Amino acid sequence: MKKTLLKYGIAISSIIVLASCNKQLDQTNPNAQTSASFWKTQSDAIAGTNACYQTFIEDGGYMRFAPILLNVQGDDIKSNSPWTAISNVGRFQLGTADNSGYGWTFDEFYQGISRCNQVIENVPGISMDNTVKNRLIGEAYFLRGLYYFHLVDMFGSVPLPTSTAKILPQSTVAQGWAQVKADFKAAIPLLPTTYANPDKGRATKGAAMAFLGKAYLFNGSFDSASAQFKSVIDLGVYSLMPNYADNFSENNENNAESVFEFQFSLTAGGTDLQWQGVPSSTWGFYSARAITFGAPNFGWTDVQPTATALAEYRQEKTKDGKIDPRCLATIFYNDTVDTHLANTPMYQTTFQAAYASSPAYMGDTYCKKYENWQGSKPNEYDWKSGINERLMRYSDVLLMYAECQNELGNAAECAKYIQLVRNRANLPDRQSVFAGYTKTQMRDQIGHERLLEFCLEGHRFDDIRRWGWLSDPTKLAWLKSRDPEFNSYLSGRELLPIPQAEIDNNPGIKQNLNY
Structure with missing residues (x-):
């Protein structure tokens, strides 16, 4: 799946980007495909749908910035990055003049929506196998729902184009969530429950049901959310991996616990990183998360777990008196309490040896989850990681279902x-x-x-916000005691700012509160 879906994403992305332009030319270039000449065959439909996935793994997406934006605002994560496009997210101090980071995410997710819209508009008219056709349309609905889920969740009131080449006014948040739910509902009956190789990793029925349930949960519709999560459980195709750490390495990807994950690869595509701009055949399909989140001397350390997160893991021992194994898969630290960790493996050395002459480093906490610390890499400085990003794990379905049962x-x-x-x-x-x-x-x-x-999977701040803790003085004070970054929180800044370029180009867009 990694190689097949990603292989064709770049080529067709270039066609889709160019085809979305409205400029009129005096002559037609017979060597250049357009939307009118492209959407003709089943192969076109498959390649066009593959391109819908590709935007999610560009720089503003899960290649780098989406995990940053989703993680650093939680009380489990901190950022001391010198690049304020990262560190100011966690401090709720983003400005609107600098479009770096969050602006890339905004722009690229709308590029993805445009590609999904083209699939939804064009694929129904192609003469092809109906089973494949329905599946591809279902994938496009699912991915558009997922793009909108992120945009509404991160930015609040955003435009909701559902067809190509339209500039629309700002929606309400309620309208945004309604569109998210409508897309996931449309996807469910069209998608298969499972795939065989080489198509593993594509959107499934279970993924659409799980994200529909999550959309209901985020809006307090516990009955509807519970029904969706129970439907995922009853599919009988998912289970927890015996080894928790198997969910965050390049081994055991698309495993039994994976409801949906984005595919990265060290071998598919070209050799260049997907920064910004028109897609190129030279782009590879690497993740830059590992170097961005990497520990000092091994990566940039732009993102770190907080001491609070480590303390939370220490609250309860396992049945055999050890620290929670999820901590050992998530955080690098020098443990002086759990003596069975006297020599913590870290790349080709140990934590203790790496920082023996750096007391400040020795006493801090660093990201271990989604890092290449077990392989042959001496560090993460080549910017390239092939570790898939797991967006929805079965354990999340189980705990969200449990939450619904409590509320009911x-x-x-x-x-x-x-x-x-x-x-x-x-x-x-x-x-x-x-x-x-x-x-x-x-x-x-x-x-x-x-x-x-x-922890480090981008869920904590979403949880904090939807539980109402930011508007509860007692809970907000508690968050401030756990993570000083909350001291600069202002009401309204639970949302990211709408990029200024979007406001300039669309007069109907208003900025979020307190920006």
Whole structure:
């Protein structure tokens, strides 16, 4: 899947980008394809749909900036990056003049939407195998829903074009979420439950149901969210990987726990990084997350776990008296409490040896999840990683389902699914204790469990925001005590600013509050 889907993404992306221009030419170049000449065959339809995935893995997407934007605002993550396009995200101090980073994300996600719109408009008219046709249209609906999910979640009120070559006014947030849900609903009946090689990694029915459930959950529709998550569970195709760490390396990708992940590769495409601009055949399909998040002397250390995150992992020992194994898969640190970690492997050395002469480094915490620390690489400085980005894991489905059960008053069912995730980490069985919790106590427990399971996966700030903690003075004070970056939070800055270029080009767009 990595090589097939990615291989054709660049070539067709160039055609789609050029075909979206409205300039009139006096003559037709017989050697240049346009949208009118391209959408003719089943191969065209497949290549065009592959291009819809490709924008998600460019620089503003999951190649680099989407994981930054989704991670650094949480109390589990901090940034001391000298590049303010990164560090000011976590401090809620982004300016609107500099379009770097978050602006790239905004622009590239709309490029992806444009590509999805072209598939949805053009593929139905192609004479081809109907099963393949339906699947491709379903993939485009799913991906458009996912692009809009990110845009509404990050930026709030945004335009919602559902056809090509249109400039639309700003929508309301409610309209945005309605579009997200409509796209996922449209995708579900068109998508298969599983794929065989070489198509593993494409959008599935389970992925569409899981993200539809997440959209419902983010809007407090617990009955509807619960039904979607239960449908994913009942598919019977997903399970937790026995080894938690198998979810974050280049080995064991597209595994039984993966509901949806973006495909990166060290061997597909060209050799250049996908920075910005018109796609080129020289672009490779690398992730730059590893170098960006990498520990000192191994990467740029633009993103780090907080001491709070480490302390959260230390709250409860495993059944055999050790630290939660999810901590060992997530954070590099010099542990003086858990003595079984006296020599922590780190690339081709150990944490202790690497920082023996650097006391400040020795006492800090660094990203281990999604890093190439186990392979032959001595560091991450070549900017290239082939590790897939897991957007939706089965454990997330289970914990979101548990959260719905709590909100619906089903404490025993909630406790069952919380403990199911805890069992993989070899944590004590507290199911019967949890079943006796009040709804408020269970909410706090879910907050704790989700931080342990998803640290460095971009979920924590979304959770904080949707739980209303930013508008609760007690909870906000608690967040400030855990992560000083919250001291500069202003109401409204839970959303990123709309890029100034978008406001300049579309007079109907208003800036978000307090920017």
